[in-house]
Amino acid sequence: MRVLNTFVRLLAGALNLAIFARILLSWMPMDRENRLVRIVYEITEPILGPIRRVLPALGGLDLSPLIALILIRVAERVLIMILQTVA
Template sequence: MVSLFLLIDTVLELYVWVLIASAVLSWLFAFGVVNTHNRVVHMIGDMLYRLTDPVLAPIRRVLPNLGGIDVSPVVLILLIYFLRNLLRELWFGM
């Protein structure tokens, strides 16, 4: 059972890093730092969007409009850390 917990915990941690990479890449797109016409950059951005948008879209619908500031990745990261701590308590009884 510990192996299952470690697998779930690792997948959640990796998803947090995917969320961070997606947020950073979206900022780089917005400020024109990276070339959006580059095929590799476009493929990476599309992959990150496809991995994160299905989870972030419901959160964006619930959150109020903050004038162009998207805090949904922060909310999701906090939820993931809460879930990880909850799983630790359930598995190990801490």
């Protein structure tokens, strides 16, 4: 179970890092054809896209990354609690 626990934490951390990278990339003029930019967008869009459809931008401010970070944290905690209960 420790392996699964570690995997959940690493996956959540990687997703958080990708979302923070996406936030930073959105503030800078970047070439969308850049390989790194494409990878970050491909990782984060399946998470941010559905949130963006449900929660429209408020005054031009996209809150989907913030909501995604919160949801990832909640999912991480719930999964770890389940894994600890099963173990």
